[in-house]
Amino acid sequence: MLNIMQFRTGDNLSYLLYGKKEAMAIDGVAAQAILDFIDEEGLILSWIANTHGHFDHTGGNNALLKKAKAKLLTVYELMQKGEFELEGDKIQIFHTPGHTEDSICFYTGKYLVSGDTLFNGTVGNCFTGDLKAFYESIKKLMALPEDTVVYAGHDYVYDSWNFAKYLEPDNNSFDLYVKQRYSEEHVFSTIKDEYSMNPYFRFNDEKIIAIMDSKGLATDTEWHRWESLMSIT
Numbered sequence: 401m402l403n404i405m406q407f408r409t410g411d412n413l414s415y416l417l418y419g420k421k422e423a424m425a426i427d428g429v430a431a432q433a434i435l436d437f438i439d440e441e442g443l444i445l446s447w448i449a450n451t452h453g454h455f456d457h458t459g460g461n462n463a464l465l466k467k468a469k470a471k472l473l474t475v476y477e478l479m480q481k482g483e484f485e486l487e488g489d490k491i492q493i494f495h496t497p498g499h500t501e502d503s504i505c506f507y508t509g510k511y512l513v514s515g516d517t518l519f520n521g522t523v524g525n526c527f528t529g530d531l532k533a534f535y536e537s538i539k540k541l542m543a544l545p546e547d548t549v550v551y552a553g554h555d556y557v558y559d560s561w562n563f564a565k566y567l568e569p570d571n572n573s574f575d576l577y578v579k580q581r582y583s584e585e586h587v588f589s590t591i592k593d594e595y596s597m598n599p600y601f602r603f604n605d606e607k608i609i610a611i612m613d614s615k616g617l618a619t620d621t622e623w624h625r626w627e628s629l630m631s632i633t
């Protein structure tokens with residue numbers, strides 16, 4: 401069973417997936433903190449990977465490569481492999497285009513490192529403009545077990561909370577999540593949390609459909625509901 405550690409730099413979140421010895425840094429912008437942790441725990445940093453090519457995620461790669469004998473795995477290598485083994489434990493790689501064409505998510509069976517595709521309480525900007533591909537990507541993540549722990553690329557919890565409350569003032573799920581679970585020290589949610597508080601996981605929910613209907617937006621098919629929801633700013 402792999403472990404995960406989160407490191408924070410501003411709102412940027414870096415990760416280390418590790419077994420008993422070997423470790424993989426994902427979006428290791430917090431390079432020094434990661435190297436310190438590796439030292440303290442007696443781990444070996446074997447692999448460096450990223451969720452996509454944006455600099456605020458890849459910016460730590462060189463610093464890590466300089467200090468550790470790790471190998472950089474490109475997003476494209478991982479995408480092609482579809483899975484990766486770390487100390488005998490499988491990590492599935494999902495290609496999740498939308499935020500960028502090269503976006504991938506890492507799934508260990510328990511943890512999801514979701515980059516800028518899925519945040520705790522919202523989804524990323526669809527910079528590719530391909531809403532259909534983004535819809536398919538989000539649906540892939542929606543199909544994961546509800547106890548999957550979501551580790552996102554940034555802490556946008558407060559902004560997401562504001563938007564969710566603006567859209568759906570009566571839904572208290574987000575308030576409860578922030579009160580009971582949110583901490584700057586350790587930012588995570590579960591897929592189950594996302595179904596209760598993230599509007600972009602709830603386009604099939606009666607209440608969200610009613611809100612979109614009241615705004616005169618199309619809600620007849622699931623695809624139209626997604627498209628309508630993404631048009632609300």
Ligand SMILES: [Fe+2]
Nearest residue numbers: 452454499516
């Ligand atoms: Fe990004």
